């Protein structure tokens with residue numbers, strides 16, 4: 479079976495046919511670097527990292543580009559709040575991005591272009607759009623003229639006339655049409671700015687991605703990815719600019735969008751107070767568990783988040799880790815002069831698991847079903863180990879099974895064999911709960927020397943205790 483993926487542009491699953499045989503070019507919209515990235519961003523980065531890994535497993539040479547939007551209104555506003563230089567703030571959060579992304583085992587892109595390093599390219603594109611009559615300048619700003627691009631709305635399936643009448647559009651008399659969007663924004667006092675034919679200013683967000691994608695991947699590249707909320711207007715505008723600039727289509731062949739994340743079934747938003755950065759979540763759960771949770775659902779489905787769901791993910795992941803640990807333990811035992819009647823069948827089961835895994839991933843990257851194949855293999859392996867007597871052919875079979883786990887979990891970005899830390903965390907947490915209760919007991923008995931000894935001892939280990947309404951909690955410093 480060949481790989482099929484859902485193309486937002488055509489609204490159906492299509493066979494994946496690359497532009498160039500054996501090669502895949504992917505552009506994924508990167509973060510606007512004004513804060514730590516949030517759980518919704520994390521889902522997108524993990525989804526496309528997994529897509530990339532699977533395409534590599536299929537033998538494609540993948541070129542993966544993910545930008546940094548390091549100049550934007552949000553960055554400028556945040557920098558003002560913090561009394562910081564906007565570009566320095568953006569650079570700080572680029573570095574913070576890498577910390578969280580590395581923790582989540584998101585591979586570095588082949589190219590991580592920054593918008594501010596491609597300003598002249600954006601200016602050149604905007605000049606071409608103006609020269610072609612697709613854009614116009616007003617008072618130092620430049621707008622894309624949506625009416626001139628006949629196919630506007632083709633990605634999101636929106637009718638421009640509906641958008642015009644339905645939208646509560648701000649009246650901007652300088653624009654020819656309410657849907658026209660900024661390609662270039664004239665500089666305001668105190669903002670970072672660059673010289674341009676229209677005076678000092680900075681690019682609009684949409685043109686940044688079009689320019690960087692075309693520079694590194696060329697027209698008609700294979701996959702453009704992003705969160706579903708980017709379909710309109712961001713990606714619609716990217717298409718209008720890029721295809722207007724190229725006088726040809728398509729800008730990108732397949733448009734992939736992941737579903738959104740809700741928290742306790744509600745939309746995640748700052749105003750509702752249920753907004754989580756990955757940094758917040760990593761303080762409570764191992765990164766491998768967070769990644770495992772994010773890929774536990776097919777990427778287009780909505781995904782609901784709460785602590786309990788992460789706790790369940792942790793338990794599920796522990797099951798796979800335990801199977802691998804038990805297999806390794808069995809491999810370390812000395813071989814007896816025995817024969818193993820089940821060696822052939824466990825190898826067949828591992829091969830079957832890989833087949834099921836591939837079928838799931840070939841069907842629009844269904845990671846949920848792919849994981850189910852791993853759990854089937856885990857069950858089979860546990861059965862195999864139940865009455866296992868180490869022998870030569872049995873050990874060979876176990877090595878094959880472990881190799882299969884390693885290969886398949888690697889595609890999902892989960893390392894089952896080097897995850898003792900997950901189990902350790904479980905153990906540490908249990909021990910800490912015990913210590914906390916002994917300290918509470920000592921305090922109750924007014925045994926201050928013991929209570930103090932515990933407090934000082936764990937402090938030296940870099941652990942702090944916090945009194946919360948739910949009791950004493952511990953965390954690493």
Ligand SMILES: [Zn+2]
Nearest residue numbers: 507508687712
């Ligand atoms: Zn983008």
